[in-house]
Amino acid sequence: MKLSNLAQKAGLSINGDADVTGFAIDNRKVAPGTVFGAFEGATVNGEDFIPAAVQAGAVAVVARPEASVEGAIHIAEANPRRAFARLAAGFFKPVPATIVAVTGTNGKTSTVEMTRQIWRMCGRSAASIGTLGVTTPDESVSTGLTTPDIVTFLSNMTGLAREGVSHVAYEASSHGLSQFRNEGLPVAAGAFTNLSRDHLDYHADMDEYFAAKMRLFDEVVSEGGTAVIWTDDPRSDAVRNHAAARGLRVFAVGEQADAAEAGIRLLNRTPTELGQDLLLGHDGAEYKVQLPLIGAYQAANALVAAGLVLATADKDGPDAKAVFDAMARLQPVRGRLERAAINRAGAPVYVDYAHTPDALEAAIFALRPHVSGRLITVFGAGGDRDTGKRAPMGDIAAAHSDVAIVTDDNPRGEDPASIRAAILAGAEGADNITEVDGRRAAIAAAIKQAGKGDIVLIAGKGHEQGQIYGRAEAMRVHPFDDVTVARECAA
Ligand SMILES: CC(=O)N[C@H]1[C@@H](OP(=O)(O)OP(=O)(O)OC[C@H]2O[C@@H](n3ccc(=O)[nH]c3=O)[C@H](O)[C@@H]2O)O[C@H](CO)[C@@H](O)[C@@H]1O[C@H](C)C(=O)N[C@@H](C)C(=O)N[C@H](CCC(=O)O)C(=O)O
Numbered sequence: 001m002k003l004s005n006l007a008q009k010a011g012l013s014i015n016g017d018a019d020v021t022g023f024a025i026d027n028r029k030v031a032p033g034t035v036f037g038a039f040e041g042a043t044v045n046g047e048d049f050i051p052a053a054v055q056a057g058a059v060a061v062v063a064r065p066e067a068s069v070e071g072a073i074h075i076a077e078a079n080p081r082r083a084f085a086r087l088a089a090g091f092f093k094p095v096p097a098t099i100v101a102v103t104g105t106n107g108k109t110s111t112v113e114m115t116r117q118i119w120r121m122c123g124r125s126a127a128s129i130g131t132l133g134v135t136t137p138d139e140s141v142s143t144g145l146t147t148p149d150i151v152t153f154l155s156n157m158t159g160l161a162r163e164g165v166s167h168v169a170y171e172a173s174s175h176g177l178s179q180f181r182n183e184g185l186p187v188a189a190g191a192f193t194n195l196s197r198d199h200l201d202y203h204a205d206m207d208e209y210f211a212a213k214m215r216l217f218d219e220v221v222s223e224g225g226t227a228v229i230w231t232d233d234p235r236s237d238a239v240r241n242h243a244a245a246r247g248l249r250v251f252a253v254g255e256q257a258d259a260a261e262a263g264i265r266l267l268n269r270t271p272t273e274l275g276q277d278l279l280l281g282h283d284g285a286e287y288k289v290q291l292p293l294i295g296a297y298q299a300a301n302a303l304v305a306a307g308l309v310l311a312t313a314d315k316d317g318p319d320a321k322a323v324f325d326a327m328a329r330l331q332p333v334r335g336r337l338e339r340a341a342i343n344r345a346g347a348p349v350y351v352d353y354a355h356t357p358d359a360l361e362a363a364i365f366a367l368r369p370h371v372s373g374r375l376i377t378v379f380g381a382g383g384d385r386d387t388g389k390r391a392p393m394g395d396i397a398a399a400h401s402d403v404a405i406v407t408d409d410n411p412r413g414e415d416p417a418s419i420r421a422a423i424l425a426g427a428e429g430a431d432n433i434t435e436v437d438g439r440r441a442a443i444a445a446a447i448k449q450a451g452k453g454d455i456v457l458i459a460g461k462g463h464e465q466g467q468i469y470g471r472a473e474a475m476r477v478h479p480f481d482d483v484t485v486a487r488e489c490a491a
Pocket residue numbers: 025026027028037038039040041042043044045046047049131144145146147148149150173174175176179181
């Protein structure tokens with residue numbers, strides 16, 4: 001493919017031309033004919049690798065104007081990540097016909113997975129991309145990050161299209177959005193789930209974090225696309241403003257969805273033993289859905305997923321009835337309120353991925369209606385991540401559980417004992433919170449003390465398969481799966 005054609009499609013001006021064979025953001029992946037993206041990173045400056053990339057055969061380098069490029073075409077852009085994404089998007093073709101993206105602090109993975117399931121049940125060939133990896137009709141492949149780098153992202157999309165996948169829902173994390181890791185594609189709809197504290201090690205404050213997420217509506221969703229907005233969050237109105245400024249159609253979902261506008265209104269929600277009964281209003285009609293999943297948060301995610309499917313439906317459907325029927329057949333999402341075991345006393349043990357204060361509260365509240373005895377919560381907080389969320393997590397766990405056990409969750413480069421201490425500091429004065437060194441010991445202690453009517457919640461790691469210790473070269477991943485450990489301890 002000619003570089004000049006790609007540049008023209010991306011609205012970039014270049015001097016000279018070349019045949020392009022691929023794209024890379026890591027010089028070690030450059031082959032002859034590659035366009036190299038040289039970005040200033042959090043740990044190193046990609047511009048330092050430009051000579052090595054040219055040596056390896058890069059024909060062009062997208063980099064800031066002040067970077068020095070010799071022996072290849074310099075595509076000089078003040079925001080090289082954005083320019084690189086646009087250029088690369090012209091190269092990776094075809095892409096699936098219907099692409100939607102989900103952002104928000106919590107619920108992205110669940111929502112993209114439920115969107116995929118609903119599409120599939122409605123007869124579409126669908127895939128999802130996010131924290132659980134790439135999930136297609138046939139398999140699930142882990143990518144390591146929620147939003148892979150832009151080259152992996154675009155080539156995954158092309159790979160999916162070639163396999164015949166027509167519908168893709170992907171997770172747009174704030175890191176991914178701020179680093180332009182998932183763009184350049186026609187995105188028919190974007191969804192917002194909620195905003196609460198997380199990642200303030202990376203974003204300066206909540207407003208900057210929110211602004212990073214809003215780029216989804218400001219720039220990534222295609223012109224004329226739809227914003228599917230969960231209405232029951234304090235930031236929902238601000239999201240509407242972003243959508244309105246872009247002229248996007250709004251599809252509102254939630255208790256506060258306005259019956260007069262497009263959307264799904266949650267009229268009533270009643271927890272049942274194994275799920276919840278939902279009464280929904282949509283397009284002048286009412287629908288009853290028996291959702292086979294527990295917890296207000298899972299209802300919210302399922303509704304946003306249904307919203308994405310309805311908002312992108314065409315003349316061939318799927319129609320509302322098909323979508324709501326599919327909701328009633330949703331399968332649980334791996335590691336999200338997953339019932340892992342039942343101990344000898346008959347107490348169920350749930351594994352959940354809550355790793356923010358808001359998520360922990362949502363997981364606890366989801367289980368509360370099902371507890372007749374005590375709710376025993378085991379949790380921790382990740383090392384080398386936002387430290388400010390630790391104390392609020394301790395506070396919430398102690399305030400809303402009967403017994404809270406603080407333990408370890410990916411200590412990474414930090415001392416596990418000091419992470420636990422920071423969590424405990426948030427629950428000062430509470431006498432129902434203790435710490436247990438080592439996650440297996442903590443899970444064992446919780447399961448051992450659970451009696452009939454009690455429920456154990458193991459929060460923070462969900463689907464994760466390892467416990468991470470150390471950072472950089474010293475990083476080690478010890479195999480660890482909450483579900484397996486829970487089963488072993490319950491046996
Ligand atoms: C803070 C952060 O998000 N970092 C990500 C980011 O790194 P960076 O751009 O800062 O890269 P860097 O390591 O400083 O290197 C700068 C540039 O030099 C290049 N390089 C580097 C070394 C070399 O030898 N040659 C070379 O060319 C790199 O490819 C890069 O382009 O881009 C890299 C490539 O895409 C990511 O691997 C890396 O994720 C790190 C490992 C990470 O842990 N990220 C987490 C925090 C993250 O992004 N998580 C979110 C999930 C959040 C959520 O769901 O709540 C996610 O979306 O996955």
